Amino acid sequence: MNETALLTEGLSKSFGTQAAVSELNLRIQPGAVYGFLGRNGAGKTTTMRMLLGLVRPTKGSARVLELDPTREMELMRILERVAFVPQRKQLYGWATPAELVRMNKAYFPRWSDDAAARLAQRLEIPMKMAFKKLSIGNQSKVALLLALAQGAEVLILDEPTAGLDPVMVDEILRTLIEDHVSQGRTIFVSSHHLGEVEQICDWVGILEEGRLLLESRLEEIRQEFRLVIASGEGLPTAQSTDVVSATTDGRFRRFVVAREAERFAADLRSQGAAILEISPIGLRELFLHLVRKEDACTPGNVGAKPAPVSSFS
Amino acid sequence: MILHLNPSSGVPVYLQLEAQVKQAVAAGALRTGEALPSTRKLAATLRINPNTVARAYQDLERDGVTRSVPGGGTFVADGLPGLLKSEKVKRLRPHARQLAVEGRQLRMTREETLKLLEEELDKLGGQG
């Protein structure tokens, strides 16, 4: 499979005057595990819905497995090969998980009974209880079960671990790695569990108010991204391709630098600044720096034209 | 083989893996010829991306700590007979630089930094 798994070009969606997604450009290769991060209302769910034909873009285009979800026949082919877990994991209240599995199985020739049984056991799902009687956690697990046993090439998961206890989250991660990532399947997942995202994803994209603020390989974030804390006069306030974020914290200024932090620090020192710290930055910290609205000294730290920090190699 | 990861430590996961394998080999906990778990198995056990494990294994092989067999599988290698001294120096220098920089950042004296290094070498035991 040489085709790009997910591609969006200038993808935009407005609801009335409210722009939910703006000029989104994504290119996700097959086999990638892409963590799509953002605050609630950032536009992650709307993006996923556009990929699956539930919502039509206002502008721009989206392609899944090089098929266009706005065309019904192509959408059908997408849906045969893509598994989706929606944010609202609502299924038919009167049906038991066993019945839901039977219903779902009929749509997908690549359905695996073994995978379904194994997953049902691992996730401790009460298969004979009506869906409406299940706890919300169990309901989520059923939705996950239906998607993960489907035999899909691409998984689009909207907050799959929301509301699950840590043991269940661990089981989901294990299943994703064992049954999906190891088979080279593509995973496009949105989550607030940044720790888990950091564990299993190769790529990360951070969305805020409909715009992609940052997109990077996780390894790069670990190896190259650095938090530089400096104090002094005349410190740069503008973003550049290397400075992803700059915030003020009292007398100090915090820069998140995407590469060559040492050189950046040296430049600052040569301007008379004192460097207090150059440290690696984890995903949670990076995320907070990018999307938090307080203390931003760059006029558009948030929501403005983002620094295009991405590598597609 | 028990490996432990600290995903939020700021150190890349693959580096943590490499470090732990190297440490195990250096301390004798992993013997020559012993097999490491497969990429997939280790990834699933640790709940991390297989690419991360693959990266670590690649680096370990490049560094001569492990070797892979045509049929598949990664095993602990026996020493580094083929590596030139200059190559070894080149490999080790960045670590030495980091130790030096960190020591300076923390305002430790040269003696204190060197003492630390000696203590760690002592802990490993084996050849002096």
Added chain:
Amino acid sequence: MYAWKCWRETRASFIFLLMLSTVPALLVTLGPGLKERNGWWHFDRSEYTHDPTLMVHLVSGMILTVLLLSPFLSAVFLGATSSGSEIEPGTIEYLWTRPRTRASVTWTHWGVCLAEMAMIAVVPTYLAAAILGTLTRNWNMPLLMIAPWIMFIAGVPMLGLTTLMTALRRSAKGGLIYTAAVGSVYLILRQIVTVPLHLNLPTLFAGPLVWLVSNNQPYAAAFPWGSLWRAVFLAAAFPLAAQYLLKRTEV
């Protein structure tokens, strides 16, 4: 499997509607024979046999009267479970991400409901007819024979209308309310309009049903074909409109 799902979901309503039609039909058929004797019920077969033709005629009329509303009730309650009703509860995100076109989903549901409506029309009528025939030994019951099909045709446009309203309102409850509203407004306006304008408007699509129950000796010549064709047209037009609407719906 979607057809199975439609069946399973409407099963309870179906059974209820079936009972709602069958029980009154049976009561009305057996009613004339039920007499009181010695403080308890006694079934008197002779009621049926002393004038079979008249009996068939009378009882047929009663059966049809009792079943008059059933096609509309069943159409409306079944129609409210169409795919539009899944939007508000949220299961639509599951349904519309299965590899089935929205049109096939809409029409599969419609087909299942059609089958159920046919059963609800046929079972009480033919069952009552069988009992009546057995009791009177008069099997000449043309009205009862065609009645289910006329009831069925009268109901189908309502199935489509409810499907459309449910799609519009995105919920079963909204669909039911709007269908009731549209129906009521139509009937009221129709009444208001006919008198001042001295119009003799034919029934929109329920003509055959009216023909069935109103005349004592319905004449084939007086059969309201226009109404029938309108029924067929609306039976297809409403679901087509729903299909078009749902195809463009965003959730």
